[in-house]
Amino acid sequence: xxxxxxxxxxxxxxxxxxxxxxxxxxxxxxxxxxxxxxxxxxxxxxxxxxxxxxxxxxxxxxxxxxxxxxxxxxxxxxxxxxxxxxxxxxxxxxxxxxxxxxxxxxxxxxxxxxxxxxxxxxxxxxxxxxxxxxxxxxxxxxxxxxxxxxxxxxxxxxxxxxxxxxxxxxxxxxxxxxxxxxxxxxxxxxxxxxxxxxxxxxxxxxxxxxxxxxxxxxxxxxxxxxxxxxxxxxxxxxxxxxxxxxxxxxxxxxxxxxxxxxxxxxxxxxxxxxxxxxxxxxxxxxxxxxxxxxxxxxxxxxxxxxxxxxxxxxxxxxxxxxxxxxxxxxx
Amino acid sequence: xxxxxxxxxxxxxxxxxxxxxxxxxxxxxxxxxxxxxxxxxxxxxxxxxxxxxxxxxxxxxxxxxxxxxxxxxxxxxxxxxxxxxxxxxxxxxxxxxxxxxxxxxxxxxxxxxxxxxxxxxxxxxxxxxxxxxxxxxxxxxxxxxxxxxxxxxxxxxxxxxxxxxxxxxxxxxxxxxxxxxxxxxxxxxxxxxxxxxxxxxxxxxxxxxxxxxxxxxxxxxxxxxxxxxxxxxxxxxxxxxxxxxxxxxxxxxxxxxxxxxxxxxxxxxxxxxxxxxxxxxxxxxxx
Numbered sequence: 273x274x275x276x277x278x279x280x281x282x283x284x285x286x287x288x289x290x291x292x293x294x295x296x297x298x299x300x301x302x303x304x305x306x307x308x309x310x311x312x313x314x315x316x317x318x319x320x321x322x323x324x325x326x327x328x329x330x331x332x333x334x335x336x337x338x339x340x341x342x343x344x345x346x347x348x349x350x351x352x353x354x355x356x357x358x359x360x361x362x363x364x365x366x367x368x369x370x371x372x373x374x375x376x377x378x379x380x381x382x383x384x385x386x387x388x389x390x391x392x393x394x395x396x397x398x399x400x401x402x403x404x405x406x407x408x409x410x411x412x413x414x415x416x417x418x419x420x421x422x423x424x425x426x427x428x429x430x431x432x433x434x435x436x437x438x439x440x441x442x443x444x445x446x447x448x449x450x451x452x453x454x455x456x457x458x459x460x461x462x463x464x465x466x467x468x469x470x471x472x473x474x475x476x477x478x479x480x481x482x483x484x485x486x487x488x489x490x491x492x493x494x495x496x497x498x499x500x501x502x503x504x505x506x507x508x509x510x511x512x513x514x515x516x517x518x519x520x521x522x523x524x525x526x527x528x529x530x531x532x533x534x535x536x537x538x539x540x541x542x543x544x545x546x547x548x549x550x551x552x553x554x555x556x557x558x559x560x561x562x563x564x565x566x567x568x569x570x571x572x573x574x575x576x577x578x579x580x581x582x583x584x585x586x587x588x589x590x591x592x593x594x595x596x597x598x599x600x601x602x603x
Numbered sequence: 604x605x606x607x608x609x610x611x612x613x614x615x616x617x618x619x620x621x622x623x624x625x626x627x628x629x630x631x632x633x634x635x636x637x638x639x640x641x642x643x644x645x646x647x648x649x650x651x652x653x654x655x656x657x658x659x660x661x662x663x664x665x666x667x668x669x670x671x672x673x674x675x676x677x678x679x680x681x682x683x684x685x686x687x688x689x690x691x692x693x694x695x696x697x698x699x700x701x702x703x704x705x706x707x708x709x710x711x712x713x714x715x716x717x718x719x720x721x722x723x724x725x726x727x728x729x730x731x732x733x734x735x736x737x738x739x740x741x742x743x744x745x746x747x748x749x750x751x752x753x754x755x756x757x758x759x760x761x762x763x764x765x766x767x768x769x770x771x772x773x774x775x776x777x778x779x780x781x782x783x784x785x786x787x788x789x790x791x792x793x794x795x796x797x798x799x800x801x802x803x804x805x806x807x808x809x810x811x812x813x814x815x816x817x818x819x820x821x822x823x824x825x826x827x828x829x830x831x832x833x834x835x836x837x838x839x840x841x842x843x844x845x846x847x848x849x850x851x852x853x854x855x856x857x858x859x860x861x862x863x864x865x866x867x868x869x870x871x872x873x874x875x876x877x878x879x880x881x882x883x884x885x886x887x888x889x890x
Contacts, residue, residue, distance in 0.1 A: 309842075316839035316862070319610040332842075338886035340857050343879050347835050347843040352657040354835060358842045361857060361886070499878065507659055537659075560836040561650060561659040563705060564613055 289574050290584035293327070293551050295529040296476040298411050298451040300327040300382060300552060303585050304542065304570040307533050307556030308333055308386035308413060308455070309358070311566075313372035314379070317559065321567040324380035327552055331372070333388040333415040336398050338364040342420065343499040348488040353507025353535070354557060355486050357500030359420045360388055365401045377408045386413040386455070389438070396441040403446045410451070413531075414442050414475070417457035417482035419504045429457045429482070435466050436473040443474030453531060456480040458510075458517045464524040477529035478521060479554065481514045507557040511535030515548050522549025522590055537565070539572020546573070546585065547592035611838065612636045616704040618696045619675050624682070625757040627728045628694050629667070631680045634704045638669040638677035642711030643736035644829060644866050647679060648837030650703040651689040660835040662689045663861070665806065666707060667731035679706070682731040682760060708837050709865050712736050712804060712827055718744035722800035723769070724787055724815055726807020727753045730761040732829060733806055737768035746770055748798045752787035752811070756780040771798065788814040795822060805829065805869075809877065816869025826869035832860040847873040847881050855884045 291302045305328045311317050314329040323329055341361025348355045362368065365387070376383055385402045389395035395414065402409055416438050417429035428434040439454050446452060454470035456463065458481040467478055483504025488497040496502075514534025522530060532550025535557065536542050542553045558565040573585075582588050616634040623629075637647065648661035664681040671677050685694050696702065712732075715721075721740050723733040730751050737747045749769035753759045754777045765772045774782025775790055783790055788811065794800070805815040806829035819826035834844035839862040848858040849871050857880065858864075873881055880887050 310840060312840040312842075319838075320613055340880050340884045340886040340888070341842065341845070344843070344845060344877070345833060346845070347660075347833065347841070349658060349660045349835075352659070354660060356835075356841070356843065361842050361845070364886070508657075557659060560661065560841050561656075562613075562703070563836070563838055563840075 289578050289582065290586075291570070291574055293585055293589075295411070295453070295531065295551055296451055297449060298476070302327040302570055303546070303552040304566050304573065305330050305384065305531065305552055305554045306559065306566055307554035308415060310556035310559045313368065314376040314381060314383075315372070317563060318379060320563040323376070326566045326570055328382040328384045328410055329376060330384040330386055330413055330554060331368075331376070332362060333360055333386040333418060334362050334365050334368045334398065335360060335388050335390075336365055336394045338362065338367070345498050346500070348497040348503070350486070350488060350505065350507070351509060353505055353509035354560070355488050355498060355503040355505050356483065357420050357498040357503035359500060360418060365398050369401060369405055373405060373408065382410045383408065384411045384413055384453075385409050386415050387442075388415040388418055392437050392441045395438050396445040399442045399445040399452075403450060411453060411476070412442065412446065412450070413453045413455050413479050414439060415455045415482070417455050419457070419459070419483055419485045419502065420500055427457060429455070429466060430460055432466050432469040436469040439470045439473035439475045451476040453477045453479045455482055456517070457482045457484070458513050459485050463517055464521055467521045467525060467528070471525060471528055477531065479531040479533065480517050480521065481510070481534045484510055484513065506535070508535035508537055508541070511541060511544070515544050518545055518550050519548040519592070523593065526590070536569060537561070539569050539574070539576050542569050542573045543576050543588070546588050547590070549590040549593060551589050611706055611708050612640070613703065613705045616702045617675070618698055618700040618702060619678065620698060621694075621696060625760065627682050627684050627760055629680060629682050630693065630696070631678055632702060632704060633673065633675035633678050634706070635677055637704060637706045638673070638679050639671045641666050641669040641679065641707040643739050644712035644732055645707035645709050646837070646865060647681065647704050647706030648708060649693065651692045658689055661705065661837050662693070663708070663834055663837045665732035665829070666735070668735055679704075682728045684728060705837060709861055710863065712829070712866050714739065714743060715745065715802060719801040720746040720799050721748070721802045721804065722795060722798065723747060723749045724791070724803060724805040724807070724811075725749070725751050725761065726787065726811040727758050728760045729807030729811075729829070729831070730765070731806070733804060734761050734764045734768055736804060737765070741768065746798070748794065748800065749773070750775060750787050750790065750794060752776070752807070754778065786814070787811060788818055791815070791818050795824070800824065803827070812869070813874035816872065816874060819869055827866045828869045828872065829866040830860050830864055830872070834861050837861050847876050847879075847884060849873060855881055857884060
C-alpha cells in the first residue's frame with residue numbers, strides 16, 4: 273500500500289475517483305447499496321434518487337409465501353436508532369418476482385434480492401425461484417439473521433451448523449457461480465466461526481450486520497413498546513458494533529468480500545466500514561431519516577476518499593488493517 | 604405510489620411563521636415544489652433535531668393549508684401538538700429556521716364526481732386537513748357542513764376557517780366549555796338528519812374515527828376516515844404504519860397508511876382488530 277498522502281489534506285480533490293468494487297464475481301460500479309428491509313422493493317425510493325447511480329438495491333427479505341408480518345406497534349424510536357418488529361411482511365416470492373422486480377429492473381438498478389425462510393427447504397425453494405429470473409438479479413442475500421421470528425432458535429445465523437446448512441442448500445439451488453451473501457447477526461459468541469462456516473458452505477461473501485435484538489418498555493402502558501415484545505435495533509447506535517464485526521471477520525478471512533452495514537448515516541460512516549474491511553456498504557435506517565441518503569452518502573464517500581489521496585475505492589478497502597507505519601501517518 | 608404526477612419531493616424548507624393556536628402550534632414552511640403538488644388529505648414528513656439529531660425518524664403531519672403563490676413561493680402549513688421530543692423541537696423553531704421536508708405524501712381525499720352533501724368531522728387538530736378539503740368540495744358545488752370536537756375549548760382547531768368554509772359549523776366539547784356538550788358522535792345523528800348528509804369525511808383520534816365509521820355504516824352512508832398511525836418514514840418503505848384493511852376483493856391485508864391512506868373508507872378498516880393480525884389476513888401465519 274504505497275499511498276503517500278494518507279492523513280494529509282490533499283490540495284486537489286479528485287472527484288473522478290473510481291468507485292467500482294468487486295464482491296467475488298460480482299462487479300458493481302459503486303459501493304453503496306440499500307439495506308434489506310429499508311428500501312421496500314425500490315419503487316418508493318425512485319422519487320428521491322436515481323436508483324441506477326448506487327451500487328445496487330437490496331430488496332426487502334422475501335419468503336416463499338405471502339406473510340402478514342407482526343401486529344402493530346411495530347417500532348419504537350431509540351437514541352440514535354430505532355427498534356423494529358416488522359416480522360418480514362411481504363407478498364411472497366412469486367408475486368414479488370412478477371410484480372416488483374420488472375419495474376425495478378427497468379430503472380437500470382442492479383438488484384440483489386434478500387431471501388428468508390422458516391427452514392432450510394424454504395430458503396432453497398425461494399432461491400430457486402429468484403434464480404429463475406436469470407441475469408436481472410445480480411445476487412442473493414440470504415437473511416439467516418432476522419431477529420423478528422417467533423422462535424429464536426430459527427435465527428440460523430446464531431448457530432454454525434444451521435447457518436452452514438442454509439447456505440449449502442441455497443448454493444445448491446442457485447448453481448456454483450451465482451453470488452450469494454450470508455447476512456450475519458452480531459448477537460453471537462463467535463462471529464468468525466459462523467462466518468467461516470458460511471464461507472465453507474459456499475457463500476460468496478458476507479453481509480453484516482443485521483439488527484441487534486433489543487427491547488423497549490412503554491412506561492405509560494407499562495408493557496413492551498412493540499407488539500412483538502422484542503425487536504431489531506438499528507441505526508447509528510449500533511454502528512461501532514458493525515464496524516467491529518467487519519474488522520474481526522476481515523482480519524480472520526481477508527479474501528472474503530464483505531458488505532458492511534449498521535448505522536451508516538454519512539460518507540464518513542461508510543468510510544469507517546471500508547477501512548475496516550468492507551468492499552461495499554449498505555444504507556438502511558438512514559433512509560427513513562433521509563430518503564436520498566444512499567446517493568448522498570456515496571457522493572460524500574467519494575469526496576472523502578479523494579481528500580485522503582485515494583484514486584479508487586478498492587485502495588481504501590481494509591486500509592485500516594495496514595501494519596506498516598507509513599512515515600506520513602505521524603504527520 | 605406512482606412516481607409521476609404525485610411523486611413526492613425532498614426539499615430544504617424554511618420556516619416562515621410559527622404561532623400558537625389554542626393548545627397547538629401552526630407552522631408555515633416555504634417548501635418549493637411541494638405546495639404545487641399537494642391535494643387535500645396529503646401529508647408531509649419532517650426531519651427533526653437538526654443536522655446532528657439522535658431522533659432519526661420522520662414526523663408526519665397532515666397538510667393544513669397549501670399555497671402555490673405565497674410571498675415566499677410555494678408554502679405549506681401544518682398544525683401540531685407538543686407530544687414528545689420531536690414536536691417540542693419543532694415548536695422551538697424560529698422564522699427562517701431550515702427544515703428538511705418530504706412531501707406531499709399519501710393519497711388525497713377522494714372527491715365525489717357529482718355535487719353531494721358532505722359532512723366533515725374533525726377531532727382536535729385532526730381538523731387540519733379538512734379545511735382545505737372544505738374549500739375544494741365547495742368549489743365542486745358540494746354542500747359542506749363541519750363538526751369540530753375536542754375534550755375542551757382550547758383544543759378545538761379551525762373555528763374561524765370553519766365558519767368561512769362550511770354552510771353550518773357545529774362545535775362540540777366533552778366538558779361543554781364551548782358549543783354542545785359531549786362527543787362529536789353524540790350529535791352526528793341530528794346533524795346528518797338536519798343536513799341530509801350523504802358523505803362523511805373524518806380526521807382525528809382513532810376512537811372517534813371508529814365511532815364515525817360505525818355511525819355512517821348504520822345510516823348506509825360512506826365515511827372517509829383519515830387515520831393516524833405511527834410511521835417511521837412516511838414514504839412506504841418502513842412497513843410500520845400498517846393496519847388491517849379489507850380490500851375490494853374481500854381480502855384483509857396489513858396495509859400501509861402512508862401510501863394506501865391516510866384516508867380509508869371507514870367500512871374497509873377492521874377497527875376492532877387494529878393492533879392485531881386478524882384471522883384470515885393475507886399472509887397470516889395461522890390462516
